[in-house]
Amino acid sequence: MTTYYTSDQHFGHLNIIRFCDRPFPGAPAMNARLVELWNETVSDDDTVWVLGDVALGALDESLAHVDRLAGRKILVPGNHDRCWEGERTLRKGEPEARERRRTKERQRYLDAGFAEIHDRPDPVAVGGQNVVLSHFPFEGDSHGEDRFVEYRPVDRGSWVVHGHVHNTWRQRGRQINVGVDAWGGRPVPAAAIAALLADGPRDLEPLSWERPEP
Template structure:
């Protein structure tokens, strides 16, 4: 049994192909390749932490592939996930209305195939080092100025395993980006994260798609 980390699949999102220069002619080809690369890497005995932005567009279509992905899947929502705690739609109205919308949104992701949704997971130990799990890095963005600062983990001297920045970096200092655009489309094994941490803070460029 192996633990994996990944993020930013953007199932169903046409513009991400252009934005991140993904090598696909359209959404169907991209979705199919993401599923293939995942299942070539992960088995049903494994656990996969998906650190946000799993799907965009019409959720009925873009979430359809989740059930085809191997392993036990845990979602840490990102800013493009409809069940994200910071989503504007979930913060409107009275408390009861907000809770109903939040429950309904989360249920869609659970029904699609996620075993669990964890908004703010506690730190994990990776290779004997403390690491936060978050959609967001401590600092840095793929759109210039840092966004969603209030939802980012606090840099307390440990590491962060994150997504959000797409192909901006694979590692920057103590920040390890597990987004598919930095790792050739595949989830990243915990053992790989351990080796990066053991080698210490540094900067690494993204790997190409395979």
Template sequence: MTTYYTSDLHFGHLNIIRFCDRPFPGVGAMDARLVQLWNETVTEDDTVWVLGDVALGTLGESLANIGRLHGHKILVPGNHDRCWEGDRALRKGEPEARERRRAREHERYLGAGFAEIHDRPEPVTVDGSAFDLSHFPYEGDSHGADRYVEYRLPDRGGWIVHGHVHDTWRQRGRQINVGVDAWGGRPVPATTVAALMADGPRDLEPLGWA
């Protein structure tokens, strides 16, 4: 059994093809290739942490791709996920109404194929390397100035594995971006992440799409 990390699949999102220069003529081809690359990499016995921004567009269609993916899938929501605690719709109204909406969104993502949803960043250890899992890096963004700073972990000198920045970098210092746009569309094995940490802080450019 192997553990993997990935982020920012953006199933069903037409604009991400142009924004990140993904090599696909449309959403259908992109979604099919993401599923293919995942299932070529991951077995049913593996675990994959998805660090946010799973699907956009018509969620009934785009979230259906989750059920086609191998493995035990765990979601740490990002800013484009309807179940994210910072989603504007989940912050409106009275506390009871907000909790009901949040529970419904959780059920929608769990029903689509996620086994677990972890609302807050997760501390983990792999091969003796300790780090945090979060959608957001300590600093940096794909749209200029840092957004959602209130949801980011403070940099206390440790490592963070994240998404959100798409093809801006694969590694920047102690920040490792596991988004599909930095890793050729494939999930990243935990052993690869641990090896990058063992090599120390540095800057790495994204890999090309497979």
């Protein structure tokens, strides 16, 4: 049994292809390739932490891909997930009504195939070190100025495994981006994270997307 980390699939999101230069002619081809790369990597006995932004577009149609993915899947919602904690403040309406909507949305993600949803999970041990799991890095963004500062983890000298920044970096200092746009489209095994931790803080560029063999 292996633990993996990943984020930012953006199932069903056509514009992400242009934004991140993904090598696909459209969303259906992207969706199929994401599922293929995941299932080539992950077995049903494995656990995968998905650090946010799993699906956009027509949500029911996009979330349907989650059930096709192998392994036990745990979601840490990102700012594009309907069940993200920030939705309580971004949506209009009374606080109680916003919370009811969020509870209903969380159930949609659970029904789609996630075993658990954690807004701010406790640190996890990787390679003998405790690391923070979050959709957001401590600092940095793919849009220039840092967004959603109030929802980011606080840098207290630890490492953070995160998503959100797409192909901006694979590692920046003590921040490890496990988004699919930094790792060729595949989930990242804990052993790969442990190796980066052992090598210490540095900057690494994203890996290229893996293209299917002709």
